[in-house]
Amino acid sequence: MDITPEQNLLSQVDSAGITQEKSFSHIAATTDQIELASIDMTWPKEKITEGIMDQLRNLGFLLLTNVPGYNEDELKHACQWMFNLSEEEKRKLYQHHHNPKNTNYYRGLSPFIANDVSHKELFDMGLEYSQVSDYEKIFSLQEQTPFPDDQGDDGQKFKTFMHQHYDIMQNLGVQLMSHIADGFGLPSNYFETWFKDDPCSTLRLIHYLPRKANVVACDKLTEEELKLTTPEHTDSGFLTLLSTFNYPGLQVDIGGGVYKSIKPVPNVLVVNIGTMLSRITNNDLKATWHRVLDIGVDRYSSPFFLEPKYSAEIPQQLDPSLMTEEQKNNKLVYGDWLIESIKRFAEFANFQKTKPTLSDLQAQIQLDQTN
Ligand SMILES: O=C(O)CCC(=O)C(=O)O
Numbered sequence: 001m002d003i004t005p006e007q008n009l010l011s012q013v014d015s016a017g018i019t020q021e022k023s024f025s026h027i028a029a030t031t032d033q034i035e036l037a038s039i040d041m042t043w044p045k046e047k048i049t050e051g052i053m054d055q056l057r058n059l060g061f062l063l064l065t066n067v068p069g070y071n072e073d074e075l076k077h078a079c080q081w082m083f084n085l086s087e088e089e090k091r092k093l094y095q096h097h098h099n100p101k102n103t104n105y106y107r108g109l110s111p112f113i114a115n116d117v118s119h120k121e122l123f124d125m126g127l128e129y130s131q132v133s134d135y136e137k138i139f140s141l142q143e144q145t146p147f148p149d150d151q152g153d154d155g156q157k158f159k160t161f162m163h164q165h166y167d168i169m170q171n172l173g174v175q176l177m178s179h180i181a182d183g184f185g186l187p188s189n190y191f192e193t194w195f196k197d198d199p200c201s202t203l204r205l206i207h208y209l210p211r212k213a214n215v216v217a218c219d220k221l222t223e224e225e226l227k228l229t230t231p232e233h234t235d236s237g238f239l240t241l242l243s244t245f246n247y248p249g250l251q252v253d254i255g256g257g258v259y260k261s262i263k264p265v266p267n268v269l270v271v272n273i274g275t276m277l278s279r280i281t282n283n284d285l286k287a288t289w290h291r292v293l294d295i296g297v298d299r300y301s302s303p304f305f306l307e308p309k310y311s312a313e314i315p316q317q318l319d320p321s322l323m324t325e326e327q328k329n330n331k332l333v334y335g336d337w338l339i340e341s342i343k344r345f346a347e348f349a350n351f352q353k354t355k356p357t358l359s360d361l362q363a364q365i366q367l368d369q370t371n
Pocket residue numbers: 206230235242244249250290291292300301302303
């Protein structure tokens with residue numbers, strides 16, 4: 001790896017290819033890697049449930065092996081193909097706030113952003129729009145994902161593969177939720193009404209570049225921020241099924257703010273949970289903080305965020321005995337909650353819950369003309 005003197009901040013590279021900085025102890029403490037416990041999807045049902053519950057109650061991260069239908073090589077190929085498209089082609093897929101000509105707000109591409117604490121471009125897709133029921137289509141989170149239409153057979157193959165992979169991840173997510181239901185002694189199909197039809201799940205492709213690639217300005221970031229391409233965070237929803245394509249760089253907080261690198265393993269999915277699932281289990285299952293290091297070279301990954309349908313009514317707690325009568329009557333509508341939580345990001349500040357009706361659009365056009 002070639003590193004210029006200007007990048008001496010990023011000058012320590014460990015054996016896993018992870019960029020490290022000597023003078024910051026909490027980063028230096030992460031050179032040793034941890035191996036995540038693996039759950040083999042060919043195990044008997046009870047053993048899978050036990051393994052999942054145990055990991056989610058402790059570290060909050062685990063690996064899944066032998067996932068039926070999962071094709072890591074093809075997913076990586078799809079990821080690289082997408083991010084290798086020309087800038088002109090990519091602009092056609094940008095979300096509205098990155099290209100005002102486009103009408104996709106929630107799905108599509110988002111480019112590298114100058115001085116952002118994240119350093120990545122990403123593509124978000126939702127459930128194939130033709131599969132969404134008319135009722136759920138009124139909500140803005142259900143939106144047609146834009147695909148590259150001018151790429152002939154390759155574009156078609158990409159789209160077909162991505163829909164297949166989405167369905168495999170969605171079904172796997174529902175299966176894992178049934179293990180979690182079993183683990184809490186609930187009926188196995190307890191979560192099915194939330195997830196089975198019309199899910200708002202997002203399949204994301206991510207391309208990270210090292211900051212030294214200079215694709216966008218990073219001059220306003222602190223030295224700490226420059227070491228990461230995704231700052232520390234917890235995921236927000238239910239389950240995340242992540243493909244890291246055997247790249248290093250993912251780190252988890254093992255407790256007290258101490259981060260450890262996860263040893264990359266080929267052909268596995270990394271599983272963790274979001275704050276919403278943690279919250280309704282009374283924090284019995286852990287939504288663990290994690291982050292991604294700048295590894296000094298291109299990095300690809302693909303998280304699938306399992307999410308319920310917009311209108312799913314989520315109780316405050318899975319265990320009714322932990323709730324007051326008032327809490328029992330105070331369920332949260334998943335999509336409303338999600339929109340409230342994304343509104344804190346400037347690009348979604350005006351995001352509406354439902355799509356505009358024809359008369360809303362006409363009123364807007366009149367307003368634009370009078371201004
Ligand atoms: O790229 C990775 O390995 C992790 C990404 C991540 O944590 C996220 O997108 O929420």
